[in-house]
Amino acid sequence: MPERIIVPFGPQHPVLPEPIHIDLVLEDEKVVEAIPSIGYIHRGLEQLVQKREYPEFVYVAERICGICSFIHSLCYCQGIEKIMEIEVPDRARYLRTIWSEYSRLHSHLLWLGLFADSMGFENLFMRSWRLREKVLDVLEDTTGGRVIQGTCKVGGVRRDIGQEKLDEIHRGLESFEEECRDLGHVFLNDTTVKNRLRGLGVLSKAEAYDLGAVGPTARASGVEMDHRETGYAAYGDLGFKPVIETAGDCYARCAVRLREVHASIDLVRRAIEEMPEGPIDVKVRGTPEGEYFSRAEQPRGEVVYYLRGDGTKNLSRARIRTPTLTNIPSLVKMLPGVQLADVPVVVLSIDPCISCTER
């Protein structure tokens, strides 16, 4: 029997932009066990809900994670609006959908770049990130922020997008979609990428379900679960079908995200076409009293906000469950059996977002 050695991976590691620590137990080159430890960037944000007034907490919610920041604020506002029984205007719902989908596009392209980088495919990394700049340009033009938007508020949105700009975005999507298709072609058909990813880090459907995987990780294993189907914001009006793959390996997780990029482009296009006229926000009076579970689909999976207000300006409790936290058990299940050199690829395949996980 070969000798076992323990290799620490992280928290400061060349492939990981964020700190997570995994102890890898190795037999020769093979991983037999992975022990994660988290908590490097736990900032105690759930507690801050008692220090900030409820309309102000939107800014904190946005800064839980810089990549899916818009969807965090959307999910929080949605919860408060349900507690206070505020009806959001139609135009605000559509604008929220457009920005959510743009966040998803930027997150998926970012992930595709990092994923290519973890395989050592520098050229593909550059291509993905060049495409991502186009998405960020639209976000900056419409909201004023490249990464943190700050446009969602309780009762609607802060900024409107004019008809001219909407038409411009709509025209721009055509060439953008073409470039995404070219990029996807390399990811899915390149022989080196295929050989590297096929059969790596397999998670079966039953395992994905039992371990509570969410988002693209679950959908790549064939679990049909996408919270956009329930129709929050304007998804109900636009109609939506989740993207499913069945293989459950790194290649399938890559394919799910690539196809979701096209699904997002399609959703944005239809949202622009069906954009209703009208106001973008309603006046909010009073304070929240009651509790609500608010859910939304982030690029990494489903995020759940439990909010409880007791009639004062500050909420009394917020509990935030983010997608990466529930994907970590799946990651621990995927790692045994892979080669040490493949560990960065498998870790990145769940799209870990540590800032979300630890809050």
Place this chain on the structure above:
Amino acid sequence: MSILQSIKNAVRSRSIHVSYIDVGSCNGCDIEVLACLAPRYDIEQYGIYVHNNPREADVLLVIGSVTPQWEDKLRNIWEKIPAPKAAIAIGNCPISGCVYARKGSLTTPPVKNYIPIAAEVPGCPPRPTEILSAILSVAPLIFKDYEEKQS
């Protein structure tokens, strides 16, 4: 100026190695630092290379307000970097704590309480061009004639 010093100056002006650590931020500044690598901003055309390995770094980018787990590790990483070295604080978090700075959160900004900071780039998050210009303006001040300044 000695010949050795002038050779060192010439080499250092075109080869700055950067490492970054996230000590408790929202990720926003992380991805803006990474965006510097992307074709639009292309940090390597200025002779700056991002390796994320403290042992071969010259400049450390610190992102985020400091969380309890990082207090000792941040100093460790700073000590691993060979001299001459400089640390740059990116974003509002290492300067003031940004939105997290309230009683009850677990962060203890500013970062300059733990390691010496050469420059601060405010913004939430700052644009990649601002990060780039901070590195480019700090590097010559620290690295030019370093040995002669020491003696």
